[in-house]
Amino acid sequence: MKTRWWAMALIAAAAQSAWADGLTSLEAFMKGAQAGRADFTQTVTSPPRDGQAARTKTSSGTFEYQRPGRFRFAYSRPFAQTIVADGKTLWLYDADLNQVTQRAQSQALGTTPAALLASAPDLQALRKDFTLESAPDQDGLQWVLATPKTKDGQLKSVRVGFQGEQLAALDILDSFGQRSLIRFSNVQSSASLPASTFEFKPPQGADVVRQ
Numbered sequence: 001m002k003t004r005w006w007a008m009a010l011i012a013a014a015a016q017s018a019w020a021d022g023l024t025s026l027e028a029f030m031k032g033a034q035a036g037r038a039d040f041t042q043t044v045t046s047p048p049r050d051g052q053a054a055r056t057k058t059s060s061g062t063f064e065y066q067r068p069g070r071f072r073f074a075y076s077r078p079f080a081q082t083i084v085a086d087g088k089t090l091w092l093y094d095a096d097l098n099q100v101t102q103r104a105q106s107q108a109l110g111t112t113p114a115a116l117l118a119s120a121p122d123l124q125a126l127r128k129d130f131t132l133e134s135a136p137d138q139d140g141l142q143w144v145l146a147t148p149k150t151k152d153g154q155l156k157s158v159r160v161g162f163q164g165e166q167l168a169a170l171d172i173l174d175s176f177g178q179r180s181l182i183r184f185s186n187v188q189s190s191a192s193l194p195a196s197t198f199e200f201k202p203p204q205g206a207d208v209v210r211q
Contacts, residue, residue: 025162047177
């Protein structure tokens with residue numbers, strides 16, 4: 001029985017070592033998951049200011065993507081907000097304000113977390129905008145640290161967490177010290193998504209702001 005036990009342990013260890021490197025997981029994700037969907041929970045923590053404690057806000061919703069260049073973040077709690085990239089235009093709709101912000105996608109997504117998940121077609125394309133390196137395992141996940149090569153943006157760094165080749169988390173730090181931790185659940189890595197998923201039309205009566 002001991003021989004069988006150790007044999008099983010060695011097999012399990014070998015399987016884990018195959019995903020021990022975060023960059024390997026990221027590359028497998030980009031090659032194997034061309035479209036997908038997931039639920040997400042986002043926790044935003046602002047740094048303490050003027051002697052006050054750090055502030056935390058939590059939101060949730062759904063995320064869908066089709067590489068390259070298309071994604072939809074639909075926030076449902078605590079406020080309804082939709083972010084859609086259709087390949088040419090980035091749309092942001094705030095339901096409470098009934099306001100739509102419209103931006104050229106090519107100017108908006110170069111060094112953002114969305115580029116890591118949906119915009120870049122492969123790892124080589126990502127390296128044009130980010131320095132990528134494996135980070136230590138944490139919380140049972142393999143992590144990649146992505147640092148923008150341009151230093152004049154608001155994004156300081158992003159850690160992308162994987163469980164095997166399945167996307168599990170984003171840990172985003174901006175230049176103001178604010179941290180956004182997004183955890184994904186119910187991930188479908190080979191989802192079939194209709195083209196209408198990434199179409200957006202401003203609701204009637206909404207104020208449209210072009211930037």
